[in-house]
Amino acid sequence: MKSTSLSVKENITFEEAIALTQEIMFAMEKGQLSTAEIELLIGDLVKSKNGARGFFVAYLTDSRTLADSPSPSIFRALESSPETVTELLVKNLAMCSAMVVHHQRNQDQETASQSETVRSRTTRLIKGVDIPSLKGEIEELYQSTTTGVGNYKQFLERWGYDDEQLKVIQQAIEPLLS
Known part of the structure; x- marks a missing residue:
């Protein structure tokens, strides 16, 4: 080597x-x-x-x-680099999850599939990385997607995610909450 x-x-x-x-x-x-x-x-x-x-x-x-x-x-x-990594992993999980819906709506299954791959890879990193603050941030994102308030409210609004996209983001988060 x-x-x-x-x-x-x-x-x-x-x-x-x-x-x-x-x-x-x-x-x-x-x-x-x-x-x-x-x-x-x-x-x-x-x-x-x-x-x-x-x-x-x-x-x-x-x-x-x-x-x-x-x-x-x-x-x-x-x-x-827990701070930078945490923020990006959390936002990445939301974005790639919402993009699956976006691409499916546009009948672009290939790109939707690529977004699903990014989501599963992001999930694997979230599960495998030992950053204590990460779980709390994932919970914060979940709260913002379910209540419309919280630390990720502005982030979700800036991207204009609709109810279906928020639901898909919630579904991506739920296995990580247990």
Whole structure:
């Protein structure tokens, strides 16, 4: 296993983070990164909002199966930035769930299926990551979808989710509440 020349630059942009995540995943697939390197690179990426957003976009939507069974090093890397990671995982769960409905309405089953994949990958990360505040945030999102008030009220309103989309978001959350 050779050492990598990949690194996360300071003030990384969203686009650069997407590209770097794709490079990291390619190197992971080829067995070119040690678990320590994976943890360090992704940990560095998720330190910043742009880095974390780019990581999740690339990782969760990638056509390879790497994100279907994340390694312990991925979970540890995500746990290193609990605040940023928590916010993005919670919002991601809501957005990809609502997008399934949106794409189905447009008779776009292929894209709906991709959104379902992102939802299952996001759920797997939420279940596997050890971030104490995450459960509370998931409960907050659930409260906002059921009552129309709470910490995620503005987020849900900004995206204009309707009753059917809110119901699908609730259904995605319910298994995580137990």
